[in-house]
Amino acid sequence: xxxxxxxxxxxxxxxxxxxxxxxxxxxxxxxxxxxxxxxxxxxxxxxxxxxxxxxxxxxxxxxxxxxxxxxxxxxxxxxxxxxxxxxxxxxxxxxxxxxxxxxxxxxxxxxxxxxxxxxxxxxxxxxxxxxxxxxxxxxxxxxxxxxxxxxxxxxxxxxxxxxxxxxxxxxxxxxxxxxxxxxxxxxxxxxxxxxxxxxxxxxxxxxxxxxxxxxxxxxxxxxxxxxxxxxxxxxxxxxxxxxxxxxxxxxxxxxxxxxxxxxxxxxxxxxxxxxxxxxxxxxxxxxxxxxxxxxxxxxxxxxxxxxxxxxxxxxxxxxxxxxxxxxxxxxx
Amino acid sequence: xxxxxxxxxxxxxxxxxxxxxxxxxxxxxxxxxxxxxxxxxxxxxxxxxxxxxxxxxxxxxxxxxxxxxxxxxxxxxxxxxxxxxxxxxxxxxxxxxxxxxxxxxxxxxxxxxxxxxxxxxxxxxxxxxxxxxxxxxxxxxxxxxxxxxxxxxxxxxxxxxxxxxxxxxxxxxxxxxxxxxxxxxxxxxxxxxxxxxxxxxxxxxxxxxxxxxxxxxxxxxxxxxxxxxxxxxxxxxxxxxxxxxxxxxxxxxxxxxxxxxxxxxxxxxxxxxxxxxxxxxxxxxxxxxxxxxxxxxxxxxxxxxxxxxxxxxxxxxxxxxxxxxxxxxxxxxxx
Amino acid sequence: xxxxxxxxxxxxxxxxxxxxxxxxxxxxxxxxxxxxxxxxxxxxxxxxxxxxxxxxxxxxxxxxxxxxxxxxxxxxxxxxxxxxxxxxxxxxxxxxxxxxxxxxxxxxxxxxxxxxxxxxxxxxxxxxxxxxxxxxxxxxxxxxxxxxxxxxxxxxxxxxxxxxxxxxxxxxxxxxxxxxxxxxxxxxxxxxxxxxxxxxxxxxxxxxxxxxxxxxxxxxxxxxxxxxxxxxxxxxxxxxxxxxxxxxxxxxxxxxxxxxxxxxxxxxxxxxxxxxxxxxxxxxxxxxxxxxxxxxxxxxxxxxxxxxxxxxxxxxxx
Numbered sequence: 001x002x003x004x005x006x007x008x009x010x011x012x013x014x015x016x017x018x019x020x021x022x023x024x025x026x027x028x029x030x031x032x033x034x035x036x037x038x039x040x041x042x043x044x045x046x047x048x049x050x051x052x053x054x055x056x057x058x059x060x061x062x063x064x065x066x067x068x069x070x071x072x073x074x075x076x077x078x079x080x081x082x083x084x085x086x087x088x089x090x091x092x093x094x095x096x097x098x099x100x101x102x103x104x105x106x107x108x109x110x111x112x113x114x115x116x117x118x119x120x121x122x123x124x125x126x127x128x129x130x131x132x133x134x135x136x137x138x139x140x141x142x143x144x145x146x147x148x149x150x151x152x153x154x155x156x157x158x159x160x161x162x163x164x165x166x167x168x169x170x171x172x173x174x175x176x177x178x179x180x181x182x183x184x185x186x187x188x189x190x191x192x193x194x195x196x197x198x199x200x201x202x203x204x205x206x207x208x209x210x211x212x213x214x215x216x217x218x219x220x221x222x223x224x225x226x227x228x229x230x231x232x233x234x235x236x237x238x239x240x241x242x243x244x245x246x247x248x249x250x251x252x253x254x255x256x257x258x259x260x261x262x263x264x265x266x267x268x269x270x271x272x273x274x275x276x277x278x279x280x281x282x283x284x285x286x287x288x289x290x291x292x293x294x295x296x297x298x299x300x301x302x303x304x305x306x307x308x309x310x311x312x313x314x315x316x317x318x319x320x321x322x323x324x325x326x327x328x329x330x331x332x
Numbered sequence: 333x334x335x336x337x338x339x340x341x342x343x344x345x346x347x348x349x350x351x352x353x354x355x356x357x358x359x360x361x362x363x364x365x366x367x368x369x370x371x372x373x374x375x376x377x378x379x380x381x382x383x384x385x386x387x388x389x390x391x392x393x394x395x396x397x398x399x400x401x402x403x404x405x406x407x408x409x410x411x412x413x414x415x416x417x418x419x420x421x422x423x424x425x426x427x428x429x430x431x432x433x434x435x436x437x438x439x440x441x442x443x444x445x446x447x448x449x450x451x452x453x454x455x456x457x458x459x460x461x462x463x464x465x466x467x468x469x470x471x472x473x474x475x476x477x478x479x480x481x482x483x484x485x486x487x488x489x490x491x492x493x494x495x496x497x498x499x500x501x502x503x504x505x506x507x508x509x510x511x512x513x514x515x516x517x518x519x520x521x522x523x524x525x526x527x528x529x530x531x532x533x534x535x536x537x538x539x540x541x542x543x544x545x546x547x548x549x550x551x552x553x554x555x556x557x558x559x560x561x562x563x564x565x566x567x568x569x570x571x572x573x574x575x576x577x578x579x580x581x582x583x584x585x586x587x588x589x590x591x592x593x594x595x596x597x598x599x600x601x602x603x604x605x606x607x608x609x610x611x612x613x614x615x616x617x618x619x620x621x622x623x624x625x626x627x628x629x630x631x632x633x634x635x636x637x638x639x640x641x642x643x644x645x646x647x648x649x650x651x652x653x654x655x656x657x658x659x660x661x662x663x664x665x666x667x
Numbered sequence: 668x669x670x671x672x673x674x675x676x677x678x679x680x681x682x683x684x685x686x687x688x689x690x691x692x693x694x695x696x697x698x699x700x701x702x703x704x705x706x707x708x709x710x711x712x713x714x715x716x717x718x719x720x721x722x723x724x725x726x727x728x729x730x731x732x733x734x735x736x737x738x739x740x741x742x743x744x745x746x747x748x749x750x751x752x753x754x755x756x757x758x759x760x761x762x763x764x765x766x767x768x769x770x771x772x773x774x775x776x777x778x779x780x781x782x783x784x785x786x787x788x789x790x791x792x793x794x795x796x797x798x799x800x801x802x803x804x805x806x807x808x809x810x811x812x813x814x815x816x817x818x819x820x821x822x823x824x825x826x827x828x829x830x831x832x833x834x835x836x837x838x839x840x841x842x843x844x845x846x847x848x849x850x851x852x853x854x855x856x857x858x859x860x861x862x863x864x865x866x867x868x869x870x871x872x873x874x875x876x877x878x879x880x881x882x883x884x885x886x887x888x889x890x891x892x893x894x895x896x897x898x899x900x901x902x903x904x905x906x907x908x909x910x911x912x913x914x915x916x917x918x919x920x921x922x923x924x925x926x927x928x929x930x931x932x933x934x935x936x937x938x939x940x941x942x943x944x945x946x947x948x949x950x951x952x953x954x955x956x957x958x959x960x961x962x963x964x965x966x967x968x969x970x971x972x973x974x975x976x977x978x979x980x981x982x983x984x985x
Contacts, residue, residue, distance in 0.1 A: 087572065094571075097570075103564055104567065108582075353807075477903060604812040608906065622815075645812055
C-alpha cells in the first residue's frame with residue numbers, strides 16, 4: 001500500500017460556548033492516500049465538518065484543537081503557524097463546502113473568486129488567471145464558460161454554483177480534496193453529475209478525496225474506505241464492502257436500517273434509530289451511542305469502547321458487536 | 333441598472349407631490365389667515381388682497397393647491413418677511429454653508445466610524461470592543477447642542493485653539509465665487525484662507541458628526557460580526573488568502589451594504605442637527621436661518637426651508653439607493 | 668458539526684428552559700449594561716415623581732442677592748449644584764426638570780406608538796390599496812427629518828409644552844407604523860396564524876390574539892429607544908426656544924439656552940443640565956440595547972463572558 005498522503009492521529013476539537021464546553025471531536029484517526037476516496041459518514045452534528053475545518057486551521061473562533069496530529073508531507077498541519085498553513089490551504093489541500101448558495105461571495109464575480117487562489121498561491125497575472133478560470137469552469141462542466149466567468153453567484157443555479165465551488169477548489173490542483181456534503185443541497189440528478197466530476201478527478205489526477213456526508217448512498221458508490229462517525233468518534237471503520245455487507249456496529253446497522261430500500265419486502269418496516277443525538281456537552285465517559293443502543297451491555301456505560309479489529313481492515317468500537325449475519329439476514 | 337434608476341426617479345414623484353400637499357396643509361394650519369402668515373405683521377390690507385389674489389386664496393381649495401404647485405414648479409418659495417429677499421436667493425446663499433458643514437461631519441463620521449467598528453468586531457469581546465461600545469452608546473446619548481457647547485467651552489473659550497463662531501475670520505474680506513469656502517480658498521490659491529476655513533469647520537463638524545459617527549461605528553461592528561460568520565468568508569479562508577485580503581475583499585465589501593443604507597438615513601439627522609449646530613456656532617447656513625425664521629415668524633422662510641431640506645433628504649437617499657445598487661450586483665443586474 | 672448547527676443546537680437548549688419572555692428576562696438580568704440602564708431610568712423616574720419631596724428649593728424661587736457679585740456662584744453646601752443667573756437653585760431645577768422630560772417623553776412616545784401601531788397593523792393585515800395608501804403617507808412624513816417635522820409642527824401650533832408633545836409624538840408615528848407593518852407581515856404567514864385561519868377564527872380575533880402579541884417585541888425595543896430620542900428632541904426644541912414659554916420653567920433644554928452667555932464664568936450651568944439629559948437618554952438606550960439583544964434569537968448563545976475566559980485559559984495552556 002502506498003505511503004498515506006494525509007495521516008490524522010487522535011484529533012480532538014472542543015468548542016467554548018455560552019452553554020459550556022462542547023466536545024465536538026474526541027480522538028479521530030484516519031489516513032488517505034493518492035487516488036483514494038475516503039468516506040466519513042454520520043448524522044448532522046456528529047463532528048464531521050469540524051474535523052475538516054480543524055485540519056485546515058479554519059475553525060470558528062470558539063473552537064480549538066486540543067490534541068492530535070495531522071501529518072501531511074512530513075509536516076504536522078495542527079502545529080504549523082498560520083502563515084505556513086495558509087500556503088497549504090487552497091493549494092495542496094482544498095475544500096468544497098456544503099451549501100453552494102451561501103458559500104460563494106455574492107458581491108464578487110465567479111471568475112474573481114476562482115482567480116483568488118491562483119493569484120495568492122501562484123502569483124498569476126489577472127489575465128492569465130482569468131483564462132485558467134475559464135478552463136476550470138469548462139472542466140467542471142459549465143457551458144459557455146468564457147461568457148459565464150463574469151457572472152455573479154446569483155446568476156448561477158444551485159448545481160452550477162456547486163460546480164463553481166469545485167472549480168475554486170481545483171484551481172491549484174490540490175493533492176487532497178475535502179468535500180463536505182458536496183451534494184446535500186442539490187437535486188438528485190445534479191448530485192450524480194457532481195459525484196461524477198469528483199470521481200473523474202480521483203481517477204485522472206490521483207487526487208486523494210475525503211468525502212464527508214450523511215448520505216450512505218453517496219458513500220456506497222464512491223468510497224473505498226468508510227468511517228462511520230458518531231458523537232465525535234469513529235464507531236466503525238472498514239472497506240465499503242465490509243461496512244455495507246456486514247456492519248458490526250449497532251449504529252451503522254441502525255443507519256442502514258433507516259434507509260428505505262426498493263428491494264425490501266413491503267411488510268418490512270423501516271427501523272428508525274430511537275432517541276436524539278448526544279448533546280456533546282460533557283466529555284464522553286461511556287459509549288456515546290449507548291443511550292440509543294439496542295445492544296448495550298454493562299460495559300457500555302462504564303467506559304468508552306476502543307476501536308478493535310474484528311477482521312482484517314474492519315475496526316469496530318463496540319463491546320457487543322452485532323453478529324456478522326444480522327444485516328444480511330434482515331435484508332433477505 | 334438604468335431601469336432601476338428610472339423606477340426610483342418615478343417613485344420620487346408621489347413623494348414630492350405628497351410633500352407639497354403636506355406643506356400646503358401646514359400653511360393653512362398656521363395661526364391667522366395664510367396670507368397674513370406669509371406676509372407677517374407688516375401686512376397691509378392691500379398686500380393681503382394682492383397675495384390672496386396671487387395665490388388664489390379666494391378660490392376653492394383644489395385651485396389653490398394647483399396654483400401653489402405651479403409656483404413650486406418654478407422654484408418660487410416666496411420672499412422672506414424679514415429680509416425681503418426671495419427664499420430661493422437665500423437658499424442659494426446659505427445652502428453651500430450647510431452642505432460644507434454636513435459633508436465635513438459625515439466625512440469625519442465615516443472616516444473614523446468604519447475603522448472603529450471594524451476593529452471592535454475583529455477584537456470581539458475584548459476590552460477595546462467593550463470600550464468602543466460604551467463610547468458609541470454615550471455618543472448616541474449626547475444631544476448635539478450639549479456636545480457643541482462643551483466643545484466650544486473647552487477648545488474655543490478655555491484653550492482658545494479654535495474659533496467658536498462663523499465660517500471664517502470676520503475681518504477677512506475674501507471673495508466667494510461659489511460660497512463653498514473650502515472650494516473658494518482652493519480656487520483663489522489661498523492656503524491661509526483654507527486653513528482659516530478648516531479651523532472654523534472643525535468644532536461644528538465634530539459636534540454634528542458625533543451621532544453619525546457612533547451609529548456608523550455600531551452598524552459597522554454589527555455588520556462585520558455578521559459577515560464574518562458567513563460561509564463565503566470560510567470559503568475565502570479555505571483558499572489560503574491572507575487575513576487582510578479576506579477582510580478587505582470578502583468581509584468589508586459585504587459589510588458595506590448595510591453601512592451605506594445607514595449613512596443615507598443619517599443625512600436626515602444631519603439636516604435636522606444642522607439647525608442646532610448652526611445655532612450654537614452661528615454658522616450662516618440653512619439651519620441657522622430656519623431657527624431665526626421661527627422667532628421672526630417668517631413663515632415663507634420656514635415653508636421654503638423645510639420643503640427644500642426635505643427634498644434634499646429625499647434626493648440624498650436616492651443617491652444612496654443607487655450607490656447601494658452599484659455595490660450590490662443582485663440589484664444592479666436585475667431587470 | 669458546522670457553526671450553524673452548533674448555534675441552532677444551542678438555541679434548542681436555550682428554548683427548552685422557558686418561554687421567550689422569561690428567557691429574555693434571564694438574559695437581561697445577566698447583562699451588566701442593561702442593569703446600569705435600569706438603574707439610571709429608575710433613578711430618573713423616581714426623581715421625576717418625587718421632585719417636590721426631594722428638591723431643597725422651589726424651582727422658580729429667585730434669590731438675586733446670590734448673584735450680586737457676578738454670575739454665578741458655583742456649588743456650595745447650601746446649593747450643591749450652585750445657582751443660575753437669577754439665583755435659582757440649580758439642583759432643584761434639575762430635579763423638577765426630570766418631570767418635564769418624563770412627562771413629554773412618555774406622552775409623546777405613547778401617542779406616537781399607539782397611532783403608529785394602529786396604522787401599521789391595519790396596513791400590514793389588510794394589505795392592498797389601504798396598505799399602499801397608509802405606507803405612502805408614512806413615507807412622505809419620513810421624508811421630513813424628525814426634528815424638522817417637529818419644528819414645523821411647533822411653528823404652526825405655537826411654542827409650548829403640549830405643542831412639543833404633539834410634535835414629537837407625530838414625528839414618531841411613521842417609525843412605529845413601518846416597524847409594525849413589517850412585523851405583522853412576517854407574522855401573518857406563520858404557521859400558527861395559518862392554523863388559526865384554517866379553523867375559522869375571525870380576522871380581528873386573529874390580529875389581536877395571534878399576530879400582535881408576537882409582533883410586539885421589536886415594538887418594545889423601539890419604544891424604549893424612542894423614549895431616548897424623545898428626551899433629546901424635547902431638549903432640542905427647548906434649546907431652540909420652542910419649549911414652555913415661561914422662561915422660568917425648569918425644562919432641561921430650555922435651561923441650556925441661556926447659558927451661552929455665561930459659558931466663561933459658569934460652565935457648570937451648561938454641564939449639569941447636559942449631564943442630566945445624557946444620563947437619562949443613556950439609561951433608555953442601554954435598556955433598549957439590552958432588550959434587543961435579549962429578544963433577538965440570532966444573538967442568543969454567542970460565546971459569552973465565561974466562555975471567553977475559558978478560551979483564553981485554554982489558549983495559554985495549550
